[in-house]
Amino acid sequence: MDLIKYIDLFLGEIAVICNMERTNDSMLTEFVLVGLSAHPKLQTVLFLLVLWMYLMILLGNGVLISVSIYDSHLHTPMYFFLCNLSFLDICYTSSSVPLILDSFLTGSKRISFSACMIQMFLSFAMGVTECVLLGMMALDRYVAICYPLRYPVIMNKGAYVPMAVASWVSGFVDSVVQTALAMQLPFCANNVINHFVCEILAVLKLACADISINVTIMLGNVIFLFSPLLLICISYIFILSTVLRINSAEGRKKAFSTCSAHLTVVTVFYGTILFMYMKPKSKDSTFDKLIALFYGVVTPMLNPIIYSLRNTEVHGAMRKLMTRHWFWRKE
Structure with missing residues (x-):
């Protein structure tokens, strides 16, 4: 609680320094998150489901980080990037899932202005970082296969x-x-966010001022976020060209296996984003919120499963870690 108070004070000081204080009649101290308040029974089911998935995210990504650090054979660039991805997924979900779970369980949907900005900052930062990191991982696979x-x-x-x-x-x-x-931006009377969390587009809709600059910056940001996707596509074109020139069928299979996990993660990550933001807008906002929930929780849960499902190196490292832990307990 003290940490939250310190962060609130810190953001308040930033607002003063940047001359961003608003008049008393237009200043909001809190937002109200609508979530799925119209569906109380669905909230109970989703609470149990999201809680289970969040625990799986912490467990799966935590184990992947542990085995990558523990086993010296996994001290390679690929697993270094994978550790970063796993840590990022833990941070990303931890910035929003506890807030979602609290709203499902207690019905408390109020969040202070500072806490909303912090949550929006963290989730946005983690999302952008993952886009760029996936591009860097594609470069790593390109060098590994082509050179x-x-x-x-x-x-x-x-x-x-x-x-x-x-x-x-x-x-x-x-x-x-x-x-x-x-x-x-000044936020006036309307403080109801039609979402689970402080999603930036939902927050901007509440501003009682011209947001054209914000929209322009957001459009430029979309181009920036899809630059790593372009890099990934180019990298895999060269990878595919190199793999097809391998004479041995076993060699081609091995080359493809080193890239399949990363390619699957990229497909799930960008596929969900494209579906969420480019599909026709639904009349029922509940469906859109559930898609956003899928993007925020299911994708980070799948990443460690995808990377460890058919990875013999990870399986071997996990067996070593479990065996060593069992012997320590026996002694």
Whole structure:
């Protein structure tokens, strides 16, 4: 609770420094999240389902991080990026799922202005970081398949660590810009957000001022977010071209297997985004909210499953970790 108070004070100081204080008649101190308040029975079911999925996210990604750190054979660029992805998924869901669960369980749907901005900042930063990180992982697979002999030289620690850092920095910088622009907007009488969480588009709709600058920046941000997808597509065109030139069927199968998990994660991640934002708008907002919930919870839960399902290296590392833990307990 003290941490939240300190963050609230910190954001208040930022507002003063940036001359963003609003007049008393237009200043909002809190928002109301609608969620699925019109469907109380559905909320009970979703609470149990989302709680189970959140625990699976913490367990699955936590185990993947643990085995990648524990087993020296997994100290490679691919698993370094995978650790970052797993940690990112934990952070992303932790920025929104506890708030969703609380609203399902207690019915309390009020959130302070500062807490709303913090939650929006964190979720947006994690989403942007994941887009860039998936692009960096595609570059790693491109070098591994197209230049296997030079892979250890090209993808050394001096290369893959800055690539991961750049992913995180770009996510946080982009989120700072988006959140700062949203904080400058005046919010008047309407404080009801028709969503589970403080989603940036839902928040912008409540502003009682011109949001054309915000919309323009958002459109530019969409182009930026799909740049990693373009990089992924180009990388896999070269990968496919290289794999098809491999004479051995076993060699082609092995090459494809090293990329299949990443390609599946990319398909699920971007496929859900495209479906969520490019589908015709539904008359019933409940369906749109459930799609957003799927994007925010199901995708992070699937990532560790996809990467460990047919990965013999991860299976071996998990067996070693469990065996060692069992012997420690026996002693």
